[in-house]
Amino acid sequence: MLRSSSRLLYITRRTIPLIRNSSSSSISLFDSAKPFLDSHRTRSLPFSTTGGQISRSEHSMAATSSAPKSIYDFTVKDAKGSDVDLSTYKGKVLLIVNVASQCGLTNSNYTELAQLYQKYKDHGFEILAFPCNQFGNQEPGSNEEIVAFACTRFKAEYPIFDKVDVNGDKAAPIYKFLRSSKGGLFGDGIKWNFAKFLIDKEGNVVDRYAPTTSPLSIEKDLKKLLGVSA
Structure with a gap:
């Protein structure tokens, strides 16, 4: 048992x-x-x-x-490959543009960007130019050649950064942020050379302009952010 x-x-x-x-x-x-x-x-x-x-x-x-809240959370490369912390532009109104040297929009945009910069640089305005070769291979040169072209031919005094992609998996993080902050009419992808993003003094993306929008035509929006009446 x-x-x-x-x-x-x-x-x-x-x-x-x-x-x-x-x-x-x-x-x-x-x-x-x-x-x-x-x-x-x-x-x-x-x-x-x-x-x-x-x-x-x-x-x-x-x-x-941990997600970026403004452009001040980004570090980019200048034309010489050195790091530039975008927080150094705190308190300034910025216009960020993807530029190209051999585009049909090159002459008009570079000319008007220089005029806009000369007029408002002493009021806290800065232009950040990012060369890009994704549209028709119209920016094939080296960084040195791009800077020499812009500064010699168009008297560009604003900073020109390292060449970047603005669309696709290899797009620069700053451009992923810009696109997600302000989508375009047909999606957030950049459509061509000289797309423009207007940034306020707190680093927020407040407006986006098509490549065909001339720089001088956004002067009114720029003056409002700068607090300039004349």
């Missing part, structure tokens, strides 16, 4: 509760495995550096908080 009791106790401890599916003759082990699955899901959550578990909502909030 003692031996039988021992065998019964052993079988009871080893037996996994089985649940028969009412719609078929198969037997499910799901409920028995549920604690294991739940613990597995728990282990897949990220953990904080202090050892505490991070909830999904906290993880989402952390990702959101």
